[in-house]
Amino acid sequence: MSEIPGKLPSLNGLKAFEVAARHLNFRLAAEELGVTQGAVAQQVRGLEAQLGMALFERLPRTLALTAEGRRYIADIRRAFEIIARATNELKPQAIKLTISTTPTFASKWLIPRLPEFTALHQDLDLHILATERISNFAVDGVDLAVRYGRPPFGPGLNAELLFEQxxxxxxxxxxxxxxxxxxxxxxxxxxxxxxxxxxxxxxxxxxxxxxxxxxxxxxxxxxxxxxxxxxxxxxxxxxxxxxxxxxxxxxxxxxxxxxxxxxxGPSDIYLVWPRYRKSSARETVIDWLFAEAQKEDAAEGEPIVP
Known part of the structure; x- marks a missing residue:
């Protein structure tokens, strides 16, 4: 059973102390916190009263940490860092998905269409692996590949035609x-x-x-x-x-x-992914890629120079 901590000092006082210790100046601490200089000084005095010791030496134009203040600030900063990290970890994390493709497909087809996708799916963090080398789904951490060729592409892989070349x-x-x-x-x-x-x-x-x-x-x-x-x-x-x-x-x-x-062309462009590795994020990307390819089919018909 974890030990129940004793009464904690004022969190406002601790924050005022931490900021004042960084600046060694109540005025600059007040500017960072968006309060008055007097409010910072009062918060620090209240903390010192709770602790029963001085944390700062008040000098004519600056502050100096006492020996107790120097010892205390190191632990207080670590505590604030732990709180900040714990708070960040509570926030929803973007789902990472890696797409392997050739440099030409990435630059001439995929990348121009990405702004619309990222605006619609801000919860997805796409990584585009643009290389002529055929990536390995297991070794390279790839979730989805765009490949030229003809199926089958290998055991345990799904392959769907994106568009003919x-x-x-x-x-x-x-x-x-x-x-x-x-x-x-x-x-x-x-x-x-x-x-x-x-x-x-x-x-x-x-x-x-x-x-x-x-x-x-x-x-x-x-x-x-x-x-x-x-x-x-x-x-x-x-x-x-x-x-x-x-x-x-x-x-x-x-x-x-x-x-x-x-x-x-001698080969067509396929989407390829591991058959038994389920991913709702990948399904979202696949559906979007097919929708974009269909838009292109509907818009086909380039004028010929007479």
Whole structure:
């Protein structure tokens, strides 16, 4: 059975003592506490009377702690820290949830949509793990992954299609200034082509621009699709990109679409998560991701540069 403490000193007096001990000045303590200097001095005098000893030496322009005051303040500060920590721990803690995704999906699709999600779900603390490496659900502490590929992704995992990868050709309107957009492979060869690690340009040209000639193409290669898209926005060439990754750029006129043709990517984008690890927070995020993907499907139909 825990011991019942004796009568505690005035908590207001203890707080006034702690603040005055930090400033060694009743006026500055009063400013921090939002009371008068006289009220602080009175609280400290009342505490000293309860304890039966002086805690401060009153000097002409400052205060000095007595030996008893120095010994007492160390324990009082620890007590206030314990109270503050206990109070903070009573507050509802945000639920942490880690999403593993590629850097391009994170920067071009997920992050632009996050402000709306965080405004609606302030109780969730999302951690975005953007990496080309496939994360391990057990080792990396991942709750949900966005992955390119085809199921199955592994034993014990659920996989749901978020959206199919539909690749379109886009560029900055600045690149086309004063010129007609390309319509043939020969015309396309006059423009720099921006490549990413998927390198879909050869397939795009063969499927949609095949003719008797095979012109040589110049271009720049990037390890990440996001960088190739940013280069296109900067007017450095034409890029093949997942339509979902350039929706905002097309809507705001940073990019324009130059061919009607679409190319189905070699893999699609799936949500993947552990089958037997239940989480209401993860279900909330999954539902939101699917709703955002459906919005995009409904808004599809980018105009083609004539």
């Amino acid at each position: 539909e690749v379109i050709a886009v560029c900055s309107p600045l690149l086309l200034a004063g010129r007609n957009p390309p319509r043939t492979a020969e015309e396309l060869a006059a423009y720099p082509l921006l490549h990413d690690a998927h390198n879909l340009w050869p397939e795009f040209v063969e499927r949609h621009l095949a003719n008797s000639r095979s012109p040589s193409f110049k271009g720049i290669s990037f390890s990440q699709t996001a960088h190739a898209i940013e280069a296109a926005i900067a007017g450095q060439g034409i890029v093949l990109a997942n339509a979902g990754f350039v929706t905002d750029d097309l809507a705001k006129g940073r990019l324009v679409r130059i061919f009607e043709a679409r190319l189905r």
